[in-house]
Amino acid sequence: MTDLGATALVAGGAGVVCASGAGAWLASPVVARRLAVRRLAAHCAATGAVALTYDDGPGADLTPRLLDRLAQADARATFFLLGRRAERAQAVADAVHDAGHEIGCHSREHLNAWKTAPARAVADVAAGFEALGRWLGERPIFRPPYGKITPWTARAVRARGARLGWWTVDSGDTWPETPEPEQVAGRVERAGGGVVLLHDFDRAGENAEDRAAFVLGVTAAILDLARRRGWRLAPMGALLDEMEADRR
Numbered sequence: 001m002t003d004l005g006a007t008a009l010v011a012g013g014a015g016v017v018c019a020s021g022a023g024a025w026l027a028s029p030v031v032a033r034r035l036a037v038r039r040l041a042a043h044c045a046a047t048g049a050v051a052l053t054y055d056d057g058p059g060a061d062l063t064p065r066l067l068d069r070l071a072q073a074d075a076r077a078t079f080f081l082l083g084r085r086a087e088r089a090q091a092v093a094d095a096v097h098d099a100g101h102e103i104g105c106h107s108r109e110h111l112n113a114w115k116t117a118p119a120r121a122v123a124d125v126a127a128g129f130e131a132l133g134r135w136l137g138e139r140p141i142f143r144p145p146y147g148k149i150t151p152w153t154a155r156a157v158r159a160r161g162a163r164l165g166w167w168t169v170d171s172g173d174t175w176p177e178t179p180e181p182e183q184v185a186g187r188v189e190r191a192g193g194g195v196v197l198l199h200d201f202d203r204a205g206e207n208a209e210d211r212a213a214f215v216l217g218v219t220a221a222i223l224d225l226a227r228r229r230g231w232r233l234a235p236m237g238a239l240l241d242e243m244e245a246d247r248r
């Protein structure tokens with residue numbers, strides 16, 4: 001708690017430093033994100049938890065393959081769907097939901113809130129919740145596209161009674177060169193658990209199948225890691241619930 005308190009003081013300082021420009025508006029969400037990620041990582045390490053999260057889907061090809069792999073391990077994950085993709089692949093979104101996985105919102109069009117006029121970015125958040133409404137739970141989670149949030153989009157998320165869902169380990173599945181799946185699992189193991197960012201949209205291009213294989217490979221490596229270490233695989237909402245209960 002002392003550590004968090006100290007960081008909160010730094011957060012206040014950042015606001016002062018940037019007060020002369022537009023940065024003042026952006027600084028507080030950036031600091032809030034850093035704090036939230038740190039808390040998430042600490043909770044996972046303290047309770048032996050791993051969350052698998054998949055963004056930008058559903059993918060008509062990759063998502064069902066992931067559902068099969070997760071079912072084999074009896075594991076539940078979180079899928080942050082894009083509204084426009086879910087509208088085009090409703091049966092796949094239904095399959096994710098019916099398999100007991102958690103569905104979160106990742107906006108409709110995947111606009112970068114830092115590069116978009118505030119009203120348009122807020123409208124994209126709202127459109128995402130509208131498009132995904134039938135699959136979202138009572139307290140849905142919103143994962144900001146590109147991890148970018150502004151005071152306006154943060155307020156739009158809160159106004160829906162939704163929570164922000166960050167990640168602690170980026171699998172690298174969108175990097176120009178992917179690491180080995182075992183390297184990703186190694187990073188999670190050294191952190192003592194965490195929330196892993198992956199993407200389940202259907203890629204285009206010649207290395208599409210390599211990327212799909214990588215996503216499946218990381219999923220298998222994390223499932224194996226959790227089994228070996230006796231860690232639980234939890235959907236993000238369960239972790240956020242536990243963290244809220246701890247603070248009460």
Ligand SMILES: [Zn+2]
Pocket residue numbers: 055056106110144145146
């Ligand atoms: Zn995304």
